[in-house]
Amino acid sequence: MRVHFDEPVVAYMTRDLEVAHVDTPVDQIARTMHLRDVSGVPILDGKGRLVGVVTRTDLIRLGLVGGGRRPESRAMALPHRRASEVMTHAPAEISSAVALRHAARMMIDNEIHRVFVIEGGQLAGVISSVDLAGAVRDARLDAPVSSIMTSPIATIDVHAPISAALDLLDRRHVTGLIVTDDEHPIGMFTQADALASRDQARSSPVESSYDPAVICLPAEMKLHRVAAQVADLRVRRVVVCRQREPVGIVSATDFARVVALS
Secondary structure, eight states, X not given: OHHHHTSBGGGTOBOOOOOEETTSBHHHHHHHHHHHTOSEEEEEOTTSOEEEEEEHHHHHHHHHHHSOOSTTSBSOOOOSOBHHHHSEEXXXXXXXXXXXXXXXXXXXXXXXXXXXXXXXXXXXXXXXXHHHHHHHHHHTOOSBGGGTOBOSOOEEETTSBHHHHHHHHHHHTOSEEXXXXXXXXXXXXXXXXXXXXXXXXXXSBGGGTOBOOOOEEETTSXXXXXXXXXXXXXXXXXXXXXXXXXXXXXXXXXXXXHHHHO
C-alpha cells in the first residue's frame, strides 16, 4: 500500500474548521467542542496565524486540577482562563503536498490525533486520525481488525461515579471507556461525555452521562471495512467482539499507525 499512502494529505484533509483565538475563553472552547463534536480546536493570533491548539485532553486535565474533591462538587470546574493560557504552543503542521504516510508518522511519534495543514502561510485545514481511516478504507486492506486492536479494554461500571470515570480516563491515557452493567457492555464514556458532564456532581453515576450508542464489530472483520465505519460515521473508536463479548477496542489512532507503518 505504499503508493496509496504516499498520496498528499490534501486528498483526505478536512477544510471546514472551527477555530478560536488566543483571547477566547476556555469554557467557550469546551462548548464549541461539544456542539461541533471536535476533539481539538486550532488557536489563531490577531493576524490569523496558527499559534496553538486546545484539545479535550487539555481541558479534562485542566478541569481535574481545578475541581473539588467533595462528592457534591462539580465533576470538572473549568477555570476562567483564555486559550493562550492553556493551549499547546507550536502545534504540528505540514503543507498540503506532504504524503499521508508522513502525517501519520507525525501523529504516532508525537502521540497526537491531528496535524494542521498550512497553505501560503495560513491555516487551510487539518488531517486527523479519523481522516486517515478513510485512506485505510480506500486501500482495501484485508487483515483482520483483531491484528490492530488494543486489549485488554478499559471499562467502567454504569453505577460508578463520574469522578471514577474521569480518573480512569486520565490514569490510563485513553479517550474512551466501555461502560458495563453486570460486566456486559452497554455503551461508552468518552472525553466528549466527560466535558458534557462537567457541571454534574462528582458523585453522579456514569449512567447519567454515558453514550449508549456503541459499535461492536467481529474480530475477524477486514480492516478496510472497519475503517469505513470509522471514516464514514466519523466515530473515533469501535469495540471488537467475539461471540458478542468485547475483546478489544480499535481507535482512529490505530488506523494512523497502519498508515505510518504500511
